Amino acid sequence: MSDTLGIMLTTLKRYPDNPKSNLQAWDSADELILSYLAAFDLSEKRILVINDAFGALSCALTQGERTTYTDSYVSHRALVLNSKGERGSINNLDQLSGIYDLVLIKLPKNLSFLEDILCRLSQHLQAGSKLVCGAMLKHLSPAVFPLLQKYIGETSTSLAEKKARLVFAEFQREPVESPYPLEVAIEGFAHPFTNHSNLFSREKLDAGTKFLLAHLPEGSFSRILDLGCGNGILGIAAKRRSPEAQIVFSDESQLALLSAQANYAKYFSDSPELVWTNGFEDQPRETLDLVLCNPPFHQETTIGDFIAWQMFVDARRALKTGGVLRVIGNSHLGYHLKLKRIFGKSKIIASNERFMIVEAVKTALK
Numbered sequence: 001m002s003d004t005l006g007i008m009l010t011t012l013k014r015y016p017d018n019p020k021s022n023l024q025a026w027d028s029a030d031e032l033i034l035s036y037l038a039a040f041d042l043s044e045k046r047i048l049v050i051n052d053a054f055g056a057l058s059c060a061l062t063q064g065e066r067t068t069y070t071d072s073y074v075s076h077r078a079l080v081l082n083s084k085g086e087r088g089s090i091n092n093l094d095q096l097s098g099i100y101d102l103v104l105i106k107l108p109k110n111l112s113f114l115e116d117i118l119c120r121l122s123q124h125l126q127a128g129s130k131l132v133c134g135a136m137l138k139h140l141s142p143a144v145f146p147l148l149q150k151y152i153g154e155t156s157t158s159l160a161e162k163k164a165r166l167v168f169a170e171f172q173r174e175p176v177e178s179p180y181p182l183e184v185a186i187e188g189f190a191h192p193f194t195n196h197s198n199l200f201s202r203e204k205l206d207a208g209t210k211f212l213l214a215h216l217p218e219g220s221f222s223r224i225l226d227l228g229c230g231n232g233i234l235g236i237a238a239k240r241r242s243p244e245a246q247i248v249f250s251d252e253s254q255l256a257l258l259s260a261q262a263n264y265a266k267y268f269s270d271s272p273e274l275v276w277t278n279g280f281e282d283q284p285r286e287t288l289d290l291v292l293c294n295p296p297f298h299q300e301t302t303i304g305d306f307i308a309w310q311m312f313v314d315a316r317r318a319l320k321t322g323g324v325l326r327v328i329g330n331s332h333l334g335y336h337l338k339l340k341r342i343f344g345k346s347k348i349i350a351s352n353e354r355f356m357i358v359e360a361v362k363t364a365l366k
Contacts, residue, residue: 008059008060009025009026009030009031009056009060010024011082012024012025012026012054012055012056012059012078012082013025013054013078013081013082014054014078015054015074015075015077015078015081015278016074016278016281016310018306025053025054025055025056025078025082026053026054026056027053027136027164028136028161028162028163028164029106029134029135029136029164029165029166030056030057030060030106030134031162031164032134032158032161032162032164032165032166033057033104033132033134033166034056034057034060034061036132036158036166037061037104037132041063042061042063042064042102043063043064044064045063045064045065045101045102046064046065046067046098046099046100046101046102047061047063047064047065047066047067047100047101047102047103047104048066048067048068048069048096048100048102048103048104048121048124049061049066049067049068049069049103049104050068050069050070050103050104050105050106050117051069051070051071051075051105051106051107051108051117052068052070052075052079052104052106053075053078053106054075054078054079054082055068055075055078055079055081055082055083055087057104057106058079058083058087058089059079059082059083059087064101064102066087067090067100068087068088068089068090069089069090069091069093069095069096070089070091071091071113071198071253071254071255072252072253073252073253073254073276073277073278074252074278075089076088076089076091077278091254091276092254092258093116093117093120096120096121096123096124097124098124099124099125099126099129100121100124100125100129101128101129101130102129102130102131102132103121103125103129103130103131103132104131104132104133104134105117105131105132105133105134106133106134106135107133107134107135107139107140107141107144107167108198109139110197110198111141111143111144111147112180112197112198112202113197113198113255114144114147115147115151115178115179115180115197116178116179116180116196116197116198117197118147118148118150118151118152119151119176119177119178119179119180120178121151121152122151122152122171122173122174122175122176123175123176125152125171125175126171127171127172128170128171129170129171130168130169130170130171131148131152131167131168131169131170131171132166132167132168133148133166133167133168133169134164134165134166134167135164135165135167136163136164137160137163137164137165138163140165140167144167145167148167148169149169150173151173151176152169152170152171152172152173153169153170153171153172153173154169154170154172155167155168155169156168156169178197180196180197181194181195181196181197181259181262182194182195182202182203183195184202184203184204184205186205186233187205188213189233189236190267191263191266191267193231193233193259193263194231194259194262194263195231195259196255196256196258196259197255198253198255198256199230199231199253199255199256199259200230200296201230205233206294207354207355208294208328208329208330208354208355209230209233209234209294209328211328211350211352211355211357212234212292212294212326212328212357213233213234213237214350215326215349215350215357216234216237216238216241216292216326217290217324217326217359218241219242220241220242220244220245221238221242221245221289221290221324222242222244222245222246222289223245223246223248223287223288223289223290224238224239224242224245224246224247224248224288224289224290224291224292225248225249225250225280225288225290225291225292225315225318226238226247226248226249226250226260226292226293227250227279227280227291227292227293227295227311227314227315228250228251228252228256228279228293228294228295228296228311229249229250229251229256229257229260230251230256230259230260230294231256231259231260231263232249232259232260232261232263232264232272233263234292234294235247235248235249235260235264235272235292236263236264236267236268238290238292239264239267239268240267245289246272246273247264247272247273248272248273248274248275248288249261249264249272249273249274249275250274250275250276250277250279250280250283251275251276252276252277252278252279254276257274257275257276260272260274261274278310279307279310279311279313279314280311280314280315280317280318281310281314283314283317283318284318285317285318286317286318286319286320286321286323287318287320288315288318288319288320288323289319289320289322289323289324290323290324290325290326291315291318291319291323291324291325291326292326293311293312293315293325293326293327293328294327294328294329295307295308295311295312295327295329296308305333305338308329308333308335308338309338312325312327312335312338312339312342312360313342316342316343316360316362319362320362321362321363321364322361322362322363323361323362324359324360324361324362325339325343325359325360325361325362326349326357326358326359327339327357327358327359327360328355328356328357328358329355329356329358330354330355330356331351331354331355331356335356335358336348336356336358339358339360340360342360343360343361343362343363344363345360346358346359346360347359347360
């Protein structure tokens with residue numbers, strides 16, 4: 001890696017930026033991809049960058065006609081900020097267009113999402129189009145290779161360097177349709193749920209959400225947020241209890257919002273509000289009566305409670321005085337203690353051997 005490139009990478013920041021964190025905005029897989037590309041003239045190439053976590057690849061590339069695709073608001077926002085507004089991204093796989101000569105992929109953790117991407121890509125590649133995929137060795141699933149071989153062509157790999165490796169493939173197959181989204185029947189709901197490829201628990205209802213569905217708050221609410229909505233099932237269930245309520249779906253995944261929007265339309269004639277953002281940041285204060293949340297505890301391969309913590313802070317800001325936040329999480333995560341710090345007090349509504357449902361009410365005192 002050149003000194004100039006190394007300096008550029010060190011200027012990048014994660015989003016949201018936490019000065020106290022020692023996490024950097026790039027990894028050795030980014031470095032390996034960029035070092036590999038340095039030997040080629042890309043000036044006449046149409047280049048597609050996929051799943052660029054914080055914009056390292058997109059910001060470093062200066063040659064060719066470049067497009068970045070990401071499903072993640074966090075990645076999109078990081079790219080905009082790190083490029084000082086000079087670069088953006090497309091956020092729907094339907095926006096892929098024309099033929100790409102070179103595709104750079106930071107391999108996602110979710111293999112269903114990767115399969116969806118590869119199927120969609122197959123319609124925008126030609127013989128000779130090349131894929132360069134990068135991953136840290138500890139996150140490189142063996143299942144990646146048969147997917148690439150099935151939809152793109154034979155694979156090869158680089159030597160491992162700094163605990164990272166590249167996987168190469170050249171397009172040799174035929175265009176195929178994606179098997180996603182899935183249609184999944186859920187007990188108690190008349191219509192199957194449309195689940196796009198990047199959802200958590202795409203093929204069935206996860207146990208945590210099922211437990212929370214059995215313990216939704218009683219009462220009538222006028223404006224309800226399904227925070228980190230996934231396929232929107234919590235918001236839909238809440239709407240059935242409060243038919244006059246305005247439902248808001250918020251998620252950092254565009255595919256989640258597309259799922260929630262499609263599923264809501266199967267049950268109701270009005271339209272929900274869709275918010276693509278990180279948590280519920282930068283949204284109006286004191287507009288919500290109820291927030292329902294089953295927060296994730298990881299961002300791609302980074303594990304921690306930072307996402308849940310921000311969701312809880314954002315929820316309190318957006319709730320009216322007297323508004324309710326009801327959350328589910330694994331018992332060991334201690335959400336009742338986190339919510340007590342943020343709201344002043346919290347109470348456990350229900351628990352079982354795995355999960356705890358916690359409620360906090362916004363008061364005027366904090």
